[in-house]
Each structure stands twice: as structure tokens, then as C-alpha cells.
Amino acid sequence: MIEVENLTLARGGAAVLRDLTFRIPARGITAVIGPNGAGKSTLLHTLAGLMRPDAGSVTIAGTDIHRAREDERALILSLLTQSAGTVPRLNVRDLVGFGRWPHHRGRPTQADARLTDEVLERFDLTDLGGREVEELSGGQKQRAFLAMAYAQATPWMLLDEPLAALDPKYTRDIMERLRAIASDPDDPRGVVLVLHDLSIAADHADWCVALKDGRLHCAGPWRDSMTSDRLSALYDTPLRMVSVEGRTVVMDT
């Protein structure tokens, strides 16, 4: 469970997040949506403890994120940022292995190596293990970074626009993997991601947090809380949710 209470944050004198209060249940995929500049990335970074709020609190799995130390936070949540840079000469296996850092802090054990191999296998990266991360295509790179976040073995995974600049094949690939991660019966993780494609959100999200101008527009189960009217009001443009071949598609009208 993620509990956000009265979260307020200003940057350079301008309010970015205004008095947000909502909850995200422990299971499933949560989509953070809203127009450009609504504060979605800021919210995610604040949930991850990378930005300090001016007021309010974030409690994840019972821990106050902004009172916890960095090493404690790293065992509760992982964050996939936008524009994830890398280092020359770093190969895929080493990158995924970095996900184990919070557990071994520089002294990897046999168990860490085994877990890294399992994660590579799960993400179909075994064959790419020796390749330099910088040489991969955008889609492969994103999959490698996702595998790294997964290897961190945290109950929560936060992803900031993981689908940015991906083609349909990799978009589908990433979303299916996230679905599998969120509903894994042995090791379910809470997945929170910032999404721009509303059809994908409608198709995959169990829960939704919608922001507009740093305020909470609505939060709750996607099915109950999202309607065509709400989406139109959120984006200030006429939008309609329609059912096509049993799936929900969001289109402008």
C-alpha cells in the first residue's frame, strides 16, 4: 500500500504538487496520467524519495519514505527514470547485476549472481548478456533497465514513462511483462507507471491516479473512476472511451 497524505511541493516558488492525498493498493498496475506539466514525473520522484516535499508524507509498505535512509528505501522500491544514461563498456549482465546492489552493497555473493541470471532469463536477455548496453536498440535497452529494476526485488516498482519512444512491438512487450510482474502469484510487485497513451492505460491499468495542475483530479480503480467525461475534463479536450473488439480505446472526438 502506498499512502500519500497532503503532499505539497514547490520548485522555484511555483507549486508543482498541491495537497495530494490518495492511496494505491498493493497489487496490480497503477497508471499515473494527466496533461503535460501536471506534475506526474515530480510525483513519481517524490514517491521514490528523490525529491523532498515541502509538506505532507509518503508512506510505502508502512515506511515513511522521506524519513528512511537511502539504503532502506532501495529495498522498498525501485525507480526506472526517463533518459536512463549508462557507462561505456557496461554490459547487459553487469547492468542487471547493479539491481542487486542494495542487497550486497558492493560485495556480490553467489546468490546474487544466480538471481541475476534468473532475471536475465526471465527478460529474454540471456543472449544479450555480454553486449554493451550502449549498443542496444531503444527497446532492448528499456527491457534491460526494466530487468535491472526487477532484479532489485522490491515490493514496489515505479516507472517514469517506460514506453516513451518505443515502437508498438516493444510497447506491447514491456506492458505484457509488467502485467506478468504485477500478477505473478509467487512474487507480485506493485507497479506504478506514468503513461501518456490512454488506450494502453485503459487496457492495462487496474488503478488510476490522475493529476491536473498539480492537483488530484481523481484516484481509484480505473473501471469505476474513469469515464469519457472525466478524461475530457482532465485533458481539456473532448475524449471518448469506446469498446472495440472487447478492448477499451480512447479517441478524440
Added chain:
Amino acid sequence: MALGGLLVLAVALFLLWGLRAPVAFILSLRSEKLAALVLVGAATGAATVIFQTIAANRLLTPGIVGFDALFIFIQTTLVMILGGVGYADLPETPKFLAEAAGLTAAAMALFGVLFRKGAEDVIRMILTGVILGALLRGLAEFVQRLLDPSEFAVVQQASIASFNSVDEGQLGIAAVVLVLALLAAWRLAPALDVAGLGRAKARTLGLPHDRLVLAALGIVALLVSVSTALVGPITFLGLLAASLAHAALRDFRHTVLIPAAALIGASILVAGQAVFERVLGLQSALAIVVEFAGGLLFLALVLARRRT
């Protein structure tokens, strides 16, 4: 490892080339110089690798962001205040200690200004460093105009690295400090690998990033300051050693990069000094030889760079 062999070879070359009676005397003389060369080379190489990781840039060195200018400025100011004779009369060991401490503090202040927002803002950092360097150099030159010619000669002597006049007592102190700093650097190595991923990534992996940067910069400041106070500034040695280490190892792990850069730095200085003493007959300065080669390499690196 091959690099260790390289250093042994360079050391043998330096110690044994043109050796003649009295063997024992020459060997003891040379080994003292050798110790200084190895220490300074290793410290400079290791410091540059760490600095480049923190700066997330393979072309930056502590020297390029204004460290050398700082050293020359301090020397010039000292001569200005004390006069040429007063400067020369300063007791060697206390002067060395004060210089090393002063430089470390000033370097921490300089790096602190540069890295206040982390390495995210590289352009701002480079510009600030270059401008601060230009400012310090300008100030030093201004003060030099006010000096009389003999005092100016003293400043010039102090501004070029020299291994010919290393004091035994200073060497001992420097050795202890540098070896400790190198060990500390090596202990930080795994954390530096993570820091290389960038601030956000490192923090989500549970690395206290800002504290690590502070510690790493402290070590860099100590390594560079103590070697500079010992022999004087050598601008391009660090760049040369770090680039060669990256090129030779093709690896990202600092547990191997730091020792490699240290070995290469030491080898370059020892071999350079051997060539310079025996071939060029002391007719210039080692620093000038190293900077000539290093300057060429730097140009080649900048021109050959396709990405970032």
C-alpha cells in the same frame, strides 16, 4: 597483470640505465627520486579516474577545471607577500605541509562550487571551472607583473613540476598520506561504479550519492594537492593515465580501473624521467615532455570523439 610488468620495466630502466660506480650511491639517489615519481604518478592517475567518474566526463581532469591555476596563484601570492628571499627561506617541511593543507582546502572549495548541483549540469560545471581557472591565472599574472625579475624567476621555477629537488622528509609524509588516500579510493571503488550510473539511478539503488561524491572529491583533492605540493603541477599526466587505463582495460569497474590508472601514471613518469635524464640530458623539464605528449593525446581524444 601486464601493467604491473610495465611499471617494473620502467623502474628497471630508470634505475639501471647508464649505471656506473659508485653504484650504491647512485642507486640510493635514484631510488629516492623513483619513489617520488611512482607516488605522484599513481596519485595523479587514480585521482583523474575518480574525478572523471564523478564529473561523468572522460575529458575533464582536476587540472582542466582550474586546479593548476590555483597552485600557481598560491605560489605567486606567497612570493609577493614574502619576497623572493623570504619565499626561498621558508622552512621546507612546514611550507610543504601548509601548502598541501591549503591546496586541499582550496580544492575542496573549488570542487564544491563546481559540483553543487551534482554532475547533472556538465556545461555549467565546465564553464565555471574554466572561468575560475582563467580568473586565477589572470590574478597570478597580474601579481607577477608587480614582482621584480628575480622574484619572477622564483615563481616560474615553482610553477613547473620538478623531481630533481624532492626533500626526503616531505617524501616520507607524502608517501604516508598518498598511500592512505589510494587505499581509501580503492575501498570506494564499487560505490563509484554505481555512482557512474548517474545521481538518480545511484540513489534509487540505495547509494548515499551526495556523501559519496563528497568523500571521493576529498580523496581527489588530497591526492592532487599533496602531489602538487611535492613536485609542482603536471597538467596532462592524469588525462594520459586515465585515458590509457580506459582504453587498455575496456572495463567500467573501478576496482581495476583505479589500480590500472595508478600503474600507468607511475610508469609514464618513471619512463619519462629516465628518457629525459639520459637522452635529453636534463635539457628541459619532465613536465614539459609529459605535457607535450599529453596535450597531443588530449587533442586526439577531443577530435576523435563522436558521441557526447
